[in-house]
Amino acid sequence: xxxxxxxxxxxxxxxxxxxxxxxxxxxxxxxxxxxxxxxxxxxxxxxxxxxxxxxxxxxxxxxxxxxxxxxxxxxxxxxxxxxxxxxxxxxxxxxxxxxxxxxxxxxxxxxxxx
Numbered sequence: 001x002x003x004x005x006x007x008x009x010x011x012x013x014x015x016x017x018x019x020x021x022x023x024x025x026x027x028x029x030x031x032x033x034x035x036x037x038x039x040x041x042x043x044x045x046x047x048x049x050x051x052x053x054x055x056x057x058x059x060x061x062x063x064x065x066x067x068x069x070x071x072x073x074x075x076x077x078x079x080x081x082x083x084x085x086x087x088x089x090x091x092x093x094x095x096x097x098x099x100x101x102x103x104x105x106x107x108x109x110x111x112x113x114x
Contacts, residue, residue: 012098015091017064022049022057027066027092030084037070040080058082066091 018024025047030038044054061067066088070081084092 012102014098014102015095017060017066018091018095020057020060022047022053023061024095026054026057026061026082027084027088030067030082031089031092037068037081037083040082043082061088064088064091 018027026043029043029047040051040054040058043049044051047054049057058067058069062069066085068083068085070083072079072081
């Protein structure tokens with residue numbers, strides 16, 4: 001049965017961990033990076049997040065297994081690097097597919113005048 005002829009799809013199940021704006025942009029940034037890990041300072045500056053907010057969001061993502069956080073010292077200075085895990089990439093891909101599905105279902109039918 002074609003869409004619009006009585007068939008019903010269940011609404012997308014958006015991952016609540018990813019759906020929060022800051023966490024979504026963190027994952028998108030990490031996914032688009034050409035490097036395996038990104039520094040905390042770079043994330044804070046490029047995504048225009050406060051250190052406190054970024055720290056909280058990263059802990060949530062780490063708790064879900066979506067990112068890996070490594071703390072070390074570089075030239076006697078603390079360094080925090082963040083990398084996207086395979087589970088995080090998979091979750092982001094699923095989230096994006098669900099968003100695309102949602103947008104397709106909300107798209108106005110051709111010929112409809114708004």
